[in-house]
Amino acid sequence: MVSKSEVKSKCPQRWKCVVAYDGTTFQGWQSQEGGNTIQDLIEKQLAKIAGQKIRIEGSGRTDSGVHALAQVFHFDAVWPHGAEKLRIALQTGLPRSIRLKAMRRATRKFHARFDAKGKIYRYEIYLGEADPFIAAYCWSLRRELDWAAMKEAAKVLRGKQDFWAFSGENDRTYETTVRDLRRLDLVRRGRKVSFTFEADGFLYKMVRSLTGALVNVGLGKLTPAQVAELIKTRRRIPGVVTAPPQGLFMVRVIY
Amino acid sequence: MVSKSEVKSKCPQRWKCVVAYDGTTFQGWQSQEGGNTIQDLIEKQLAKIAGQKIRIEGSGRTDSGVHALAQVFHFDAVWPHGAEKLRIALQTGLPRSIRLKAMRRATRKFHARFDAKGKIYRYEIYLGEADPFIAAYCWSLRRELDWAAMKEAAKVLRGKQDFWAFSGENDRTYETTVRDLRRLDLVRRGRKVSFTFEADGFLYKMVRSLTGALVNVGLGKLTPAQVAELIKTRRRIPGVVTAPPQGLFMVRVIY
Numbered sequence: 001m002v003s004k005s006e007v008k009s010k011c012p013q014r015w016k017c018v019v020a021y022d023g024t025t026f027q028g029w030q031s032q033e034g035g036n037t038i039q040d041l042i043e044k045q046l047a048k049i050a051g052q053k054i055r056i057e058g059s060g061r062t063d064s065g066v067h068a069l070a071q072v073f074h075f076d077a078v079w080p081h082g083a084e085k086l087r088i089a090l091q092t093g094l095p096r097s098i099r100l101k102a103m104r105r106a107t108r109k110f111h112a113r114f115d116a117k118g119k120i121y122r123y124e125i126y127l128g129e130a131d132p133f134i135a136a137y138c139w140s141l142r143r144e145l146d147w148a149a150m151k152e153a154a155k156v157l158r159g160k161q162d163f164w165a166f167s168g169e170n171d172r173t174y175e176t177t178v179r180d181l182r183r184l185d186l187v188r189r190g191r192k193v194s195f196t197f198e199a200d201g202f203l204y205k206m207v208r209s210l211t212g213a214l215v216n217v218g219l220g221k222l223t224p225a226q227v228a229e230l231i232k233t234r235r236r237i238p239g240v241v242t243a244p245p246q247g248l249f250m251v252r253v254i255y
Numbered sequence: 256m257v258s259k260s261e262v263k264s265k266c267p268q269r270w271k272c273v274v275a276y277d278g279t280t281f282q283g284w285q286s287q288e289g290g291n292t293i294q295d296l297i298e299k300q301l302a303k304i305a306g307q308k309i310r311i312e313g314s315g316r317t318d319s320g321v322h323a324l325a326q327v328f329h330f331d332a333v334w335p336h337g338a339e340k341l342r343i344a345l346q347t348g349l350p351r352s353i354r355l356k357a358m359r360r361a362t363r364k365f366h367a368r369f370d371a372k373g374k375i376y377r378y379e380i381y382l383g384e385a386d387p388f389i390a391a392y393c394w395s396l397r398r399e400l401d402w403a404a405m406k407e408a409a410k411v412l413r414g415k416q417d418f419w420a421f422s423g424e425n426d427r428t429y430e431t432t433v434r435d436l437r438r439l440d441l442v443r444r445g446r447k448v449s450f451t452f453e454a455d456g457f458l459y460k461m462v463r464s465l466t467g468a469l470v471n472v473g474l475g476k477l478t479p480a481q482v483a484e485l486i487k488t489r490r491r492i493p494g495v496v497t498a499p500p501q502g503l504f505m506v507r508v509i510y
Binding site: 020021022067069096097098099101129130131132133135136137 | 277324351352356384386387390391
């Protein structure tokens with residue numbers, strides 16, 4: 001006779017994990033040749049614990065240099081010792097720049113990517129020369145921004161519409177480029193400016209493209225009316241620059 | 256005939272520079288074999304500009320891993336193009352983790368170390384597991400601190416007295432170990448705790464030793480009365496641990 005708990009302890013279970021990382025020294029989230037990605041490092045440590053290769057599935061990629069306050073991933077593993085001990089075992093061997101914030105047992109059907117109902121990103125800008133302590137976590141701009149024009153452009157960008165003009169140029173394999181930008185807040189505190197974006201999903205490089213466009217509106221290189229035109233015409237123009245990665249933070253995945 | 260301004264442009268002048276640095280990847284301030292110190296990197300860039308080796312003199316050393324918001328140093332150099340251009344020329348070639356915040360012409364008699372009337376340091380503690388973005392800038396403690404006991408110990412430590420028991424063990428070549436600790440503030444905001452120290456001068460590892468003692472008071476391993484006893488007896492005991500370097504910031508040099 002095999003008891004119910006013994007069976008349970010031998011069957012792989014699904015785990016949901018929340019991870020924060022400083023993207024500065026990594027080649028992004030997604031596993032790749034060379035192995036210096038967040039996914040690769042976590043999978044390496046997971047293989048040590050489990051004694052076999054286990055794939056983890058993230059809620060989505062982040063690019064090289066982009067940070068996360070709470071990225072989410074799932075995986076299946078046999079682990080009879082409880083969630084917190086699994087978190088600690090997995091954390092051991094990971095660098096200080098990757099921190100597992102929470103580990104929970106998930107239902108068999110949970111999927112970190114497919115179940116995501118939305119995401120929140122934040123982009124940080126510093127107006128001036130940034131100190132060494134924040135230089136890796138913001139876009140340092142030496143010029144003033146026209147706040148009123150930016151607010152107007154943000155109004156144009158909010159809502160459910162086609163963001164083709166604000167997607168990365170090399171990866172347009174989407175079924176649709178329509179996204180619902182439910183929230184776009186611009187906040188300024190002294191020299192620190194931050195943009196918060198919430199949508200049902202984001203296209204590749206969408207947040208950095210929107211940020212680049214907003215900044216160019218702030219610098220007078222693009223008008224809010226032109227931004228509205230871009231949404232309509234689905235044409236990417238040079239005014240839509242891609243903001244540098246180090247100012248971008250994945251803040252939350254909404255399930 | 257040589258004009259006064261020509262003479263001036265050919266004579267070395269004294270320059271005072273304020274620098275912020277993230278100490279994480281450096282072997283401290285002070286020049287040493289291997290060359291991976293803040294002083295070495297600045298001198299290397301200065302040699303490139305000046306075409307000759309020029310020594311810089313800091314207000315004092317900081318240890319490996321210790322940060323500075325505003326360290327001060329001086330040097331003598333011929334530079335006819337003005338202070339801001341010198342700052343920019345020197346900044347070029349320095350890593351992002353070292354930032355020259357200000358450059359000014361100083362009088363011939365100015366000395367970054369001997370003229371310092373005092374210094375301010377801050378030590379940052381995080382109660383809990385620190386996120387990757389602050390892990391390199393704080394001491395992460397997993398336990399609660401007895402705030403009342405720490406406040407009491409701080410009261411004992413303030414003032415002009417002999418801090419022998421709170422100096423580094425390998426460098427006791429001081430004429431006197433009496434220092435005037437003019438200010439010691441303990442502040443807590445949520446999980447962030449910070450100690451601010453101001454004195455006419457500090458002994459080697461004094462701030463980190465005081466911090467280590469205060470934390471041990473907070474953990475109940477040392478009593479405020481024992482702290483008072485240490486001042487009197489000038490004996491370092493194991494309760495005076497040295498707090499790790501990454502939580503320490505040189506905040507200001509007072510002239």
